[in-house]
Amino acid sequence: MADYEIFELGDYVLQCGKTLRKARLAFKTFGTLNAAKDNAIVYPTWYSGQHTENEWLIGPGKALDPDKYFIIVPNMFGNGLSSSPSNTPAPWDGPRFPNVTAYDNVVAQHRLVTEHFGIETLVLVTGWSMGALQTYHWGALYPDMVPRILPFQGSAKCSRHNFVFLEGAKAALQADAAFAEGWYASPPNKGLRAFGRVYAGWGLSQTFYRIEADKTHMGYASLEDFLVGFWEGLFYTRDANDLLAMLWTWQNGD
Numbered sequence: 001m002a003d004y005e006i007f008e009l010g011d012y013v014l015q016c017g018k019t020l021r022k023a024r025l026a027f028k029t030f031g032t033l034n035a036a037k038d039n040a041i042v043y044p045t046w047y048s049g050q051h052t053e054n055e056w057l058i059g060p061g062k063a064l065d066p067d068k069y070f071i072i073v074p075n076m077f078g079n080g081l082s083s084s085p086s087n088t089p090a091p092w093d094g095p096r097f098p099n100v101t102a103y104d105n106v107v108a109q110h111r112l113v114t115e116h117f118g119i120e121t122l123v124l125v126t127g128w129s130m131g132a133l134q135t136y137h138w139g140a141l142y143p144d145m146v147p148r149i150l151p152f153q154g155s156a157k158c159s160r161h162n163f164v165f166l167e168g169a170k171a172a173l174q175a176d177a178a179f180a181e182g183w184y185a186s187p188p189n190k191g192l193r194a195f196g197r198v199y200a201g202w203g204l205s206q207t208f209y210r211i212e213a214d215k216t217h218m219g220y221a222s223l224e225d226f227l228v229g230f231w232e233g234l235f236y237t238r239d240a241n242d243l244l245a246m247l248w249t250w251q252n253g254d
Contacts, residue, residue, distance in 0.1 A: 018098040026081035031066030046129035078245035085241035095182025126150040196231035
């Protein structure tokens, strides 16, 4: 049984002008919305991540305490739970999935917050990586509703340097012949593994590798063990078209 809920958006018009038919926004909540509906926090997901991978900051006594706050974790479009290339019916499945922006994500999340929960004011919006990108958009689009934002390890706009890194990861994935321009019959596993290795050089800092934190803090036996077990393992379980859809959202974040 799924540990999340679905908010039906209906036929959702995107910023690009296309309509995402029967769009769905997956979300999970923690804590209880109070009677005044003024204790809610929105905590969007990050690149390739799903709500379960946001839970490390949620818990009694933690920064996002469900004993105090009602925490809403909306899953980003393209992450395999909300509308994505991998779960959208033809003809908009796979590589035909329309381009979705951070704006599209946040407007859909705003509808969830206001239409489904009846919330008018938020305590906070926070997130990291692409969650930070969405956090900045929340602050820009709904300043009267969001008194404070806390984006971390992310930016409001994709820099040229960041864009180039993502092009490298994308090229590694698409170079696998099994990718078949997005019409793969089975996962392009070589490309997914290569994607993970390219990402490994950017996803963590020089200091992390210099102090060998993969061994001392994460318990891997060697650097190769870490590259295979963590980075290849992370992206090996993802859908290739989903990764590319979210990557487009990231590269076009502004």
